[in-house]
């Protein structure tokens with residue numbers, strides 16, 4: 418029986434997990450793939466204490482893997498988008514299939530990488546790049562192929578969700594939980610990617626492309642992280658029956674596509690509002706299927722390896738298939754991608770939670786209401802927390818109906834000009850996800 422020969426570049430969290438899962442489940446994997454999958458070379462700068470590489474060819478030069486004539490599939494697990502990009506392009510040039518978990522690479526350079534891969538007739542697979550072990554790319558690209566997808570929304574950064582969950586449930590400190598996420602191998606090499614929403618924006622960019630059939634456009638994604646969230650707003654959200662989650666939202670509208678990542682208030686009784694710790698979940702709404710939900714571990718050694726290995730099995734199974742008959746990289750045929758534009762955040766629409774520090778005297782409420790009504794912004798609920806008065810200021814909380822962001826921007830500017838209002842207005846977007 419012919420075997421498929423794999424070279425792994427990077428033996429860290431995901432590389433180590435991939436190496437071990439391929440070895441441990443070799444027999445079942447062979448039964449699935451129809452051939453053995455053999456790791457013939459590993460490039461790593463340091464030994465991974467979780468991996469027994471005693472019978473494996475080891476190099477510290479990742480480029481030795483892509484020039485090894487025996488290697489059929491290069492598995493890129495070094496991360497980053499500089500050396501990794503050169504590595505992947507060179508692998509493709511040399512006629513190797515590529516499997517990667519690198520969302521930064523795909524979101525930023527995917528269009529170029531796919532063009533090169535198409536030219537060379539090789540596959541580039543990236544299931545592990547979005548939501549770790551959840552097979553969400555396969556679900557959207559293949560399982561929902563009959564649908565016109567309306568929107569998707571997901572908790573797609575495990576580190577961020579772990580931090581928010583631990584802070585809310587156990588009152589733990591942000592920095593302390595982030596350090597734990599790093600120790601568990603969940604965080605990116607630069608953890609600001611996790612907490613500032615960049616990692617989630619990479620993943621959302623990929624999801625939107627395969628859902629709507631548009632080119633990858635990471636530079637147009639609106640990105641906001643979790644570092645500005647306060648315990649006060651987490652608690653007020655709870656009191657209002659909501660939970661704050663860091664969400665990536667992609668929505669098709671008549672004018673374009675919303676592509677945004679930010680903290681979001683979701684009704685606390687929604688399944689996705691109860692996805693905690695390192696778990697991820699992605700809701701996808703299609704015109705035929707309605708709403709669907711995909712849940713599982715979004716980061717970590719073996720959950721991520723599960724997706725990498727599934728991609729390797731897919732490559733092994735499809736080696737004999739003509740390139741044009743394979744599932745397209747971005748789900749839609751390469752020459753059928755749409756130019757529907759990505760909307761600037763000002764043209765995106767959602768409901769809003771606004772928290773204002775207002776003076777406790779008559780007429781303030783009327784001033785606030787008038788600023789909102791002048792812009793046609795409907796207020797769903799308003800709450801003035803007299804019991805929390807401090808130095809003559811009381812928190813006033815408004816929840817609006819859905820409205821365009823630019824109208825909220827104007828309203829916030831006007832509110833902040835009022836003498837009866839102190840400091841900046843806090844805003845958090847609200848999504849019902851119904």
Ligand SMILES: NC(=O)C1=CN([C@@H]2O[C@H](COP(=O)(O)OP(=O)(O)OC[C@H]3O[C@@H](n4cnc5c(N)ncnc54)[C@H](O)[C@@H]3O)[C@@H](O)[C@H]2O)C=CC1
Pocket residue numbers: 426427428429430431432460461462463477478479494495496497500518519520521545546549602603604605606715716717718721
């Ligand atoms: N950790 C996780 O849970 C997940 C990570 N990913 C992605 O997987 C990729 C790998 O992430 P991790 O395994 O967490 O990172 P890691 O830092 O644990 O492992 C990367 C390994 O690559 C090695 N490396 C980097 N540059 C190298 C070079 N030029 N030559 C030789 N070795 C080199 C490093 O020494 C390290 O051992 C990244 O793209 C990441 O975004 C994706 C999903 C989940």
Ligand SMILES: N[C@@H](CC=O)C(=O)O
Pocket residue numbers: 546548549573574575576577603604605611616715716717
């Ligand atoms: N740093 C990422 C790893 C998986 O993609 C995360 O925390 O989700």
Ligand code: NA
Pocket residue numbers: 544545546547548549550551552553554724
């Ligand atoms: Na995945």
